[in-house]
Every structure is written in structure tokens, then in C-alpha cells.
Amino acid sequence: MVKSKICLCLTGKTLDEDIRYVNKYRDFIDLVELRADCLTEDQQLKIREFPQMIDVPAILTVRRKSDGGNFSAGEGSRAVIMAKGLAYANLDKTKNFAYIDLEDDFNVPSIEEAARAFGIRIIRSFHNITGPVQHIEFKIQGMSRFNDEIYKIAFKPNSLSDVSRLFKEAEKLEKKDVILIAMGSFGFATRVLSGKLNSFITFTSPSHESGALQAAPGQIDPETLCKLYNFRNINEDTKIFAVTGFPLAATKSPLIHNKGYQLAGINCVYLPVPAARPEEILDFSSALGIRGLSVTVPHKETIMPFLDDISPSAIKIGSCNTIFRKNGKLYGTNTDADGFSKALLDFLGRKNLKGMKISIIGAGGAAKAVAYGVHALRGKACIFNRSLEKAKKLASAYGFKFASLDISSSNLLSKYSDLIIQTTPIGMLPEPDKDPIPFYSFKGHEILYDIIYEPSETKVMKRARDAGCRVSNGFSMLVHQGALQFEFFTGMQYPIDNGLLEKITKEK
Numbered sequence: 001m002v003k004s005k006i007c008l009c010l011t012g013k014t015l016d017e018d019i020r021y022v023n024k025y026r027d028f029i030d031l032v033e034l035r036a037d038c039l040t041e042d043q044q045l046k047i048r049e050f051p052q053m054i055d056v057p058a059i060l061t062v063r064r065k066s067d068g069g070n071f072s073a074g075e076g077s078r079a080v081i082m083a084k085g086l087a088y089a090n091l092d093k094t095k096n097f098a099y100i101d102l103e104d105d106f107n108v109p110s111i112e113e114a115a116r117a118f119g120i121r122i123i124r125s126f127h128n129i130t131g132p133v134q135h136i137e138f139k140i141q142g143m144s145r146f147n148d149e150i151y152k153i154a155f156k157p158n159s160l161s162d163v164s165r166l167f168k169e170a171e172k173l174e175k176k177d178v179i180l181i182a183m184g185s186f187g188f189a190t191r192v193l194s195g196k197l198n199s200f201i202t203f204t205s206p207s208h209e210s211g212a213l214q215a216a217p218g219q220i221d222p223e224t225l226c227k228l229y230n231f232r233n234i235n236e237d238t239k240i241f242a243v244t245g246f247p248l249a250a251t252k253s254p255l256i257h258n259k260g261y262q263l264a265g266i267n268c269v270y271l272p273v274p275a276a277r278p279e280e281i282l283d284f285s286s287a288l289g290i291r292g293l294s295v296t297v298p299h300k301e302t303i304m305p306f307l308d309d310i311s312p313s314a315i316k317i318g319s320c321n322t323i324f325r326k327n328g329k330l331y332g333t334n335t336d337a338d339g340f341s342k343a344l345l346d347f348l349g350r351k352n353l354k355g356m357k358i359s360i361i362g363a364g365g366a367a368k369a370v371a372y373g374v375h376a377l378r379g380k381a382c383i384f385n386r387s388l389e390k391a392k393k394l395a396s397a398y399g400f401k402f403a404s405l406d407i408s409s410s411n412l413l414s415k416y417s418d419l420i421i422q423t424t425p426i427g428m429l430p431e432p433d434k435d436p437i438p439f440y441s442f443k444g445h446e447i448l449y450d451i452i453y454e455p456s457e458t459k460v461m462k463r464a465r466d467a468g469c470r471v472s473n474g475f476s477m478l479v480h481q482g483a484l485q486f487e488f489f490t491g492m493q494y495p496i497d498n499g500l501l502e503k504i505t506k507e508k
């Protein structure tokens with residue numbers, strides 16, 4: 001496994017803008033890539049000065065549109081920009097570009113000769129921005145010209161299987177300096193685990209908030225790579241964990257787990273790995289030696305047939321959100337129910353739900369874990385759901401009542417209103433204006449626990465709070481279920497006592 005260098009891609013319109021990003025991320029990077037194709041034409045004339053304006057090595061790249069860049073004029077004009085970047089080489093090499101990116105089909109011998117003469121290393125690249133590249137070894141053999149070149153292949157995977165294949169093929173490559181990248185969310189692991197691919201460089205972009213153009217899909221900013229994913233310390237001994245689901249848009253689980261590893265001082269990393277099918281994440285896990293998985297929508301139920309053993313609670317709930325290896329076998333369990341119970345009891349300041357009459361809104365996957373938890377804590381509940389059949393099925397498993405989720409149930413909801421637990425996605429981003437129980441008027445005595453955590457206050461939470469009710473969102477449930485997973489994965493207590501829960505809540 002190599003120690004990959006961290007490269008910041010610079011896609012500013014001006015050199016000044018690019019220099020601001022270099023300064024911002026200087027502590028987290030080893031080199032930069034000046035994407036001259038993103039500069040305005042007058043700024044392109046000044047690129048020769050750029051290496052002297054910064055104190056890190058720089059790659060010169062003029063990327064064509066067809067390769068994911070911005071350059072749309074002809075190859076002749078592209079060669080002229082490159083020539084401008086290389087001209088008048090300085091004897092002090094730090095004042096020249098350190099690398100130049102030349103695509104596999106770029107054929108201008110004078111540029112290559114100049115680069116060699118001035119000691120500028122060539123990155124020979126191949127990009128496929130519409131699909132995967134098969135047979136990496138043959139592809140690199142076909143690209144090989146001189147031994148001192150670095151071979152870069154970047155492609156868009158169609159699925160996680162394309163990324164698994166890349167990791168498997170990379171293991172067999174003969175020793176050459178290579179850069180291997182699968183772009184987009186499927187390929188995120190190739191950014192963080194670039195060392196496992198023996199990649200010479202991992203590429204990063206300034207954060208979205210900075211307003212910078214992302215150089216390629218899937219890149220993150222170098223500070224997040226170093227601080228959240230602990231990139232500099234990843235080595236052969238690092239234990240890898242992941243969260244999977246589809247599409248797995250914005251998950252907070254990497255924050256919870258990675259913070260936990262850092263506070264506990266253990267050599268682990270936790271990545272988001274989207275997979276469209278459960279088989280794909282299991283194949284990826286065995287290819288990379290992943291030790292544990294958090295599982296989310298839509299795989300919590302569909303992954304169960306692939307497991308060797310499942311905990312009694314996960315069987316009763318009917319879903320697995322946690323998978324790890326136990327005695328060499330794939331073991332599945334569910335931490336949603338216990339995580340929910342812990343979070344709820346903390347919020348209520350109670351030891352159980354005895355004597356409480358509780359409404360559970362929704363009867364989907366999360367409601368199954370909630371119903372299990374409410375029953376285990378001896379609460380009496382009524383389940384309200386749009387599809388009555390599902391409410392009936394879930395209620396019958398615990399001897400609860402059930403009703404449809406509409407105005408005809410408002411009296412029944414009033415009767416079960418000591419605690420209202422909202423488990424539907426209604427009110428979640430990107431539709432925060434929706435309310436799952438618009439027909440119900442809060443009186444002020446109700447306690448509302450909404451398991452949604454984004455936004456941090458849903459519309460129904462605001463209505464309840466305005467009426468004088470105590471309310472909580474579901475972030476504490478997320479953290480507690482993650483903390484329980486952490487314990488299954490690492491065998492260690494989650495460092496929650498150090499005020500981490502509060503810290504994470506503030507950072508989110």
C-alpha cells in the first residue's frame with residue numbers, strides 16, 4: 001500500500017482565486033493541479049508564473065470537455081497553452097511545473113520533449129466520463145511509453161461492482177506509478193482508500209461552500225479528507241467499516257463513527273459506500289476486507305437472506321441495520337430499536353414507558369424498530385398509518401391498536417397523546433413544509449419525538465413546540481444506534497461520555 005499524495009484541484013477563473021484556495025488548504029495538501037482550462041483566456045497567458053506564486057509542487061492540466069474539463073477549442077490551441085506553461089524553464093525546479101498531465105491520445109512530441117528536458121514529470125492520463133474502464137492492466141500496458149511516467153485512469157462506474165473490480169485489478173498490477181480513480185458517489189472509496197489502489201495521488205476540490213467548481217464528481221475537500229477520514233494515518237492495519245444504502249445521499253454516520261475512532265484512538269476508518277443491490281456491497285466488503293457495515297434504506301430487509309446468522313431482535317423487527325463478522329460468519333443485528341429506546345428515555349428522563357399512551361405515526365421500516373422498542377419499554381401504543389393493512393400487521397405483533405392516518409383518527413390520536421412518535425419521512429428535506437398529522441391540534445401536554453433529523457425542526461415539531469409541547473428530533477436516535485454499532489464493530493464503548501453527542505449535534 002502506498003502513501004498517496006493529496007492534490008488540490010484548482011478550478012478558479014483567475015490565478016488569484018486559485019492561490020486563495022492553496023492558502024486555505026495548505027496544511028492538508030502535498031501538491032496542486034492547475035486546471036488551466038478553467039481560467040479565463042487572459043489568465044491562461046500568465047500560467048508560467050504560477051509555480052513561483054505558491055510553495056507546493058504543481059501539475060499543469062488543460063482538460064478537454066470530452067474528458068470532463070472545460071476546454072473546447074482545438075488541440076493546437078491546447079498545445080499552445082501547455083507550451084506557455086513550460087516555456088523558459090528555471091534552473092530552480094521549484095519554479096517550474098513539477099508535472100504535466102497529457103492525455104493518452106495527446107500527440108505533440110515537442111511538448112513531451114520540453115517536459116522531459118526540464119525534468120517535468122508526465123502524467124499520462126485516460127478518462128472515461130460516461131462509463132467504466134475494463135482490464136486496467138492491459139489499458140496501462142497500452143498507454144506505456146517511458147518508464148518515468150505516471151499512468152492515470154479515471155472513469156465513471158455504473159455500479160459498485162465496477163469499483164470492486166478496480167480494487168481487485170489494482171492488486172495485480174505490476175509496480176508502476178499509477179493513479180486509479182472511480183468517479184462519483186460509487187467511487188468515493190477510491191478517494192479515501194487510494195493507498196489500497198497504490199495510487200500515487202488522490203485528488204480533492206475546495207469545499208462546496210467556498211463556491212468553487214468541483215473538478216470531478218466524488219471529490220471532497222482536503223480538510224475533510226484529513227480530519228474526518230483521517231487520511232494521513234490510513235495504512236495496511238487500518239480496519240475499514242462502511243455505511244451502505246441507495247442512493248445514500250447525505251448520511252451523518254461517517255461523522256459519528258469516525259469521530260468515535262479518533263476519540264478512542266483506534267486505527268479505523270468509516271466510509272459511505274452506496275450500492276444498488278445487497279450482493280454488490282457484500283462483494284465489495286469481501287474484496288476490501290471491510291469489517292462491519294451499517295445498512296440503511298432500501299437494504300435493511302433485502303440483505304437478510306445473505307447473512308449466516310441474525311440476532312433474535314432483528315428477526316422480530318424484520319430488518320438488519322448492522323452487519324459484522326462473528327467467528328468468521330456474517331452476523332446481522334438491529335441497533336435502531338435500542339438506539340431509539342436509549343435516545344427516547346434520555347429525552348424523557350424515564351426508565352420505561354409504563355403508564356404512557358403512545359401514538360406511533362407510520363408503519364414502515366423505522367416504525368418496526370420503534371414499535372419493538374415501545375413494547376420492550378412497556379408502553380401502550382396505537383399505530384397510525386396511511387395503509388391500514390401495514391398498521392394492522394405491525395400492531396398485531398405487539399398487541400397494539402391501529403388506525404388510519406387521517407382526520408377520522410383525530411379523537412383516537414388524542415387518547416394516545418402522552419407521547420407521539422413520528423416515524424414517516426413526511427417533513428424531511430427536501431420537503432420540509434409537509435406535516436404528517438395536519439388534522440391534529442396540539443394542546444400542550446403532548447411530548448413529540450420526531451425521528452427525522454434533517455431539518456432539525458420539522459413542521460410538526462414547530463407546531464407542537466408553539467403549542468407548548470416538549471419536542472425532540474431524531475438525531476439522538478441516529479447517534480445512539482451508531483454508538484451501539486460502534487460497540488459491535490470495535491468491541492469498545494463509544495466515547496459518548498466525553499460529551500461527544502453534544503459535540504456532534506452542534507457540528508451537524
Ligand code: NAP
Pocket residue numbers: 297336362363364365366367385386387390405423424425426428451452453474475477478479481
Ligand atoms: P419506509 O420504510 O419507507 O416507511 C415510510 C412510512 O411512512 C410508511 O409507514 C409510509 O406509509 C409512510 N409514508 C410515506 N409517505 C407518506 C405520505 N406521503 N403520506 C402518508 N404516509 C406516508 O421509511 P423508513 O425507513 O421507516 O424511514 C422513515 C423516516 O425515518 C425517514 O425520514 C428516515 O430518515 C427516518 N429514520 C430516522 C432514523 C434515525 O436514526 N433518526 C432511523 C431510521 C429512519 P405507507 O405504509 O402507507 O406507505
